[in-house]
Amino acid sequence: MVLLRAAGGREYFASAGGEKLHTDLGIVDLKKLEGMAWGSTIESHLGKPFMALKPRAPDFFKHMRRTGAPMMPKDIGAIIAYTGICPSDTVLDAGTGSGVLAVYLGTIAKKVVTYESNEQFANNAKKNVELAGLGNVEVRHGDILEEIGRLEGPFDAVTLDLQDAARAAAGAYRVLLPGGFLATYSPFFEQAAETRKAIEEAGFSEVNTIIVGEQELEVGRRGTRPSTRVGHTGFITIARK
Amino acid sequence: MVLLRAAGGREYFASAGGEKLHTDLGIVDLKKLEGMAWGSTIESHLGKPFMALKPRAPDFFKHMRRTGAPMMPKDIGAIIAYTGICPSDTVLDAGTGSGVLAVYLGTIAKKVVTYESNEQFANNAKKNVELAGLGNVEVRHGDILEEIGRLEGPFDAVTLDLQDAARAAAGAYRVLLPGGFLATYSPFFEQAAETRKAIEEAGFSEVNTIIVGEQELEVGRRGTRPSTRVGHTGFITIARK
Amino acid sequence: MVLLRAAGGREYFASAGGEKLHTDLGIVDLKKLEGMAWGSTIESHLGKPFMALKPRAPDFFKHMRRTGAPMMPKDIGAIIAYTGICPSDTVLDAGTGSGVLAVYLGTIAKKVVTYESNEQFANNAKKNVELAGLGNVEVRHGDILEEIGRLEGPFDAVTLDLQDAARAAAGAYRVLLPGGFLATYSPFFEQAAETRKAIEEAGFSEVNTIIVGEQELEVGRRGTRPSTRVGHTGFITIARK
């Protein structure tokens, strides 16, 4: 996959070696991209330049089709940092939603298996994974609460963005490698408290629940100040087997 | 490297295949660890069990020797998520400090080169990198402001935790791959504003400065409430070439 | 002044003993309100009931005509609490803006003198003060930076919501009673730092700059969570003579 950046910052995702990409700035012959170095420029049939960039996780986040409020980068980042996701990891994720977290994890980990019980969401997530060109992210349509008992594992990390995360805590403990981390995301307080309780009862240690806030700095002619908006936020619980 | 977890949660870092590890719970023969599966248990000469765990980034964060206030996981996570650090990346980092960010990046990226002008800090960071067993993190004792002009790059990302980050902005732009990200961390407001201005003047786009907050949820018998402490915080500026 | 509350929560400000109030729910004879107890009900000529309530500061805040972003109750409350505004106080205020802070202070203090250099804003603020029925709040059209040198005082408190608050710091010190408080409000960081420096140089003690945040709790069917919006915010500096 390649990110084509035209003048004015307009961006297109495309598959190098694919067919033709039709844009407002003319047709780009994607076959020509094969073998080009990142940062090279290619022209459309109208002579308009497109720079070929290596797509990165924030591009996937921006261009993925969303079926609900996605987990935000600040929360994804906290999950990555507190669980220590790395390239040798096999990660179990549920519920996929648009696949934002699964894709992010997939850009780092060896393998991500993600469960989504809503078929429409699962299909959309599969397309998002394709868009990101990630062959190591497997979206499965199914209910993690039923499936987790049959999974063999072991997984290095389990990430849950589920209303019923509490009911998956014991299963998550079972499939985790000793020393592996569980991360749950709960938009609501009641759910966070219930999930946390289940996590503690499942035998996890080092249980910690955090709220990650992010405030943008507004820089204007009159001066600088913190923004009055904060992103969509949830309670993240991190725990270790 | 292996993390040995004894009863009561006590933890030790050790090198599998190394010599003997002397602990309060007896001597552990590290040679026996070779070839053992993660999660296996080994006994000290006193018969005390130690579980052999795969060490993860949060372990390095906890066990590294610090020469100053380290960047916190919430900020490290935001930098990883907003720059999209991934296993094919080559990253330029400065100033190293204790090496916390460099080590975290090293657990994900292909290669991290990090500059520290203080020799004592650089030596400590080298030990921390060794502790983490990361052969892909190269700590260089030197001044990034002088060196960045000579570096060839290209780098997929540049991360700067420097008082003088503003003076490194143009150099960072030059060594970055098109589409690559710069992330700077500034503890003070004045420094953040100055750095941001230099970043904008250096030609970067998508410049965004954020403050990432983290509040722990205190769970007690009487109820649940947000903690009254927030972690050490700085201004993170993310920008793209 | 009386607050008339009709069915469905609709509210009207009126002057007890005044003429007739025309509403969608009929005409109310305000003369009948004279001598009635708070909480009594009066009917319009269409037989619709209106409850006569004692208006309170939040009503003034809600019903005042605004000429710009007003200071928010959370910030007004912090200023009141940290300066200890009380009924024996004479307060100097500038710039008035819509008069939100002056009116709030006027509901508590003996006397408030407030300066606004923009004539249109001053006239609007005068109307807002009238609406609140506060005879003890005097809106003066004029430049506090010129006037503060001629004011005799002493004032128990001085409150400044001015871009040039730094230039009024020395004058504020002079007109304050020993033990009296200064409170400044600066929307921008640069302005807050400059103002604070001037306040320290003017001889004030116990100087403290704070940011007051407010997060609403969203209570819904699915659960409870902190809102993703925070109110308009500034830097408040409190100092004592």
Added chain:
Amino acid sequence: MVLLRAAGGREYFASAGGEKLHTDLGIVDLKKLEGMAWGSTIESHLGKPFMALKPRAPDFFKHMRRTGAPMMPKDIGAIIAYTGICPSDTVLDAGTGSGVLAVYLGTIAKKVVTYESNEQFANNAKKNVELAGLGNVEVRHGDILEEIGRLEGPFDAVTLDLQDAARAAAGAYRVLLPGGFLATYSPFFEQAAETRKAIEEAGFSEVNTIIVGEQELEVGRRGTRPSTRVGHTGFITIARK
């Protein structure tokens, strides 16, 4: 009451017209203070100067003897601003605790009646009220949950800092003047949610629950930054009859 400020910022509370005050800086004859203007200076028998200041609410906050974690000025200020406490108000308060909120309200309102079920706390609060010289604040040792049914009212505002605030909601509604405000303070989330539900069921309108944060700006030689500490915080629910 008078606040005597000696060199170096040392402060003493005393009663003007009282007996002698013994200090490290000599004995001050309090009789001499009678009739002196605020800001006058009086000398101890050792010739050390003391400036006689009018005490203000923040002085009471600082000098009151605490029997637990007190409500903080940021929260007190928000309660004052959102309920519009003013000099014609009669306020019902419970539980008193150290009396911090009752004293603050007493510096503004006509009358404050406050209930504390713990006798030791009630006695300490009475002393704090005396220290503040507030004849209009009446501390009653008793259980508000039992007493509120017998109270006649009406009150302009009711403020509750009680674990069982939910059980006092209906009573608070009954004793409030129409248009009057209830403010509750709950340190814990569960308690806040329960209290809020009871408030809505009691017939209140305009119910709003907020968390008020306060971050100090640290100003140092190296620059300016938000503090890493935030004050003790609770959930404030404001509602109107």
